Amino acid sequence: MKGQRRKKIKWTGWSMVLAASLFVLIFSYIPMIQAFVLSLQTGKGANLKFAGFDNYIRMVQDSTFWVTLGNTLFYAGVQIPIMILLALVTAVLLNDSRLKGRGIYRTCIFLPCVTSMVSYAILFKNIFSVDGVVNQLLLKLNFIDEAIPFVLDKNWAKVVIVFALIWRYTGYYMIFFLSAMQNIDASVYEAAKMDGCNFRQTFFKITMPLLKPIIFLTGIMALNNTLQLFDEVVNLTNGGPGNATRTISEYIYDLSFVYVPSYGYAAAVSYVVLILIIILTIVQKGMTGEKK
Secondary structure, eight states: OHHHHHHHHHHHHHHHHHHHHHHIIIIHHHHHHHHHHHTEEESHHHHHHOOOOHHHHHHHHHHHHHHHHHHHHHHHHHHHHHHHHHHHHHHHHHHHOOOOTTTHHHHHHHHGGSSSSHHHHHHHHHHHHSSSHHHHHEEEEEEEEOOHHHGGSSSHHHHHHHHHHHHHHHHHHHHHHHHHHHHHHHHHHHHHHHTTTHHHHHIIIIOOHHHHHHHHHHHHHHHHHHHEEEEEEEHHHTTTTTTTTTOOHEEEEEEEEIIIIHHHHHHHHHHHHHHHHHHHHHHHHHHTOOOO
């Protein structure tokens, strides 16, 4: 009887995950294989023909590819560490049971995550426009002599995008840290307090080590999202001025739908993004010491 019951439970479990597994196979893994086959082809529509690794060779010689790749890595390298640190510190502060109105603060910080992309782009364009709030404030404080065209300058435009990403997603990752910290036994902090640990010692010796798996998870999620960054750049700067802020995802879109369609080359570039995500994930795993 026990053996039959275990067998029934086993098949019940498999039946529950079967539908989800089929969806993942059909809509994720099969398209990935098709995309790789497409990356080895050239031409348009039904006139595709096998070209071997010509698309990958073309990529090495493509200056636009390297510019967009550099822009994407810049966003990842600058924005992710600042955002993760802000999310972690904010979560620590809002996890304090002595703080009144914690729910209101958490809601306010999380709200940018659910803000409409168009509204959010218009907001930042207005804030950083020539006659916007930022320029007016800097002029009144005598930090600058004339207004800065933030969105029109190739360097400042990247800074605006980084600010926008941090503003929008810090609250999202804060929720992960808050959830993890609420699962830490309060007696651990009580024991540290009795031993005379201050806030800094508690943060670096207790909170950080216990949150290492979540830090790794949020880092991977942020890296994956940033390497596929598209909406923010399109809505804020449309990749300009020139290609100064264009990301690799926007370049893939342009190759497929804006320029003369080059689906094979676009598929090859997308596979480079996949390989880059895998490599950076392995590096990040080694840096954080995550073994699982």
